[in-house]
Amino acid sequence: MSEALDVGDVAPDVTATLVQPDGSTTDVALSSLTDEQPTLLAFYTNDFSPDCVSEWCSFRDYGWFAHDERVQVVGVSRSHATTHRKFIDYLDLDFPLYADRDLELTRAFGVDYRAFGLFRRPKRSVFFLETDRTIRYRWIGDHSLDPTRDQPPLDEIRAAIEDILGGEGAETFGFE
DSSP: OOOOOOTTOBOOOOEEEEEOTTSOEEEEEHHHHHHHSOEEEEEOSOTTOHHHHHHHHHHHHHOHHHHOTTOEEEEEESOOHHHHHHHHHHHTOOSOEEEOTTOHHHHHHTOEEEETTTEEEEOSEEEEEOTTOBEEEEEEOOOSSOGGGOOOOHHHHHHHHHHHHTOTTOOOTTOO
């Protein structure tokens, strides 16, 4: 595993196949997403593994991630685009998913590892990127034997994003 990007780093502009909730696919540069709005990238190991189903159901069911229009959530895994389509349909997700088949995006963020010392895949991790691709928050699972066991701390992620963007109830001192 290479060194993971940290808060304050600018994420490289990598292009990968993005599967939209409607099933359409296109190669999309990361900058195209972040130019539109701040982006929460959630790296996970594989579609349909029980831990990943649980993770994406959590993002879906938490509600805030799907309904706060200031932030877009995008998943990243090594799964094929066709598998992503089935995964999105199966879980009724409103989030696009990158099919990072060559792990270029995963390696660019420094979150690749070898499962059981054999198979390369993304380590469960979350990065919040501003519109200029500057990383403002990161969480990387650190389970010593199996990084798939860690689940992203959704309350912590939401609080961090609201802190950065000025969430509901944030004191504005009359300036809006």
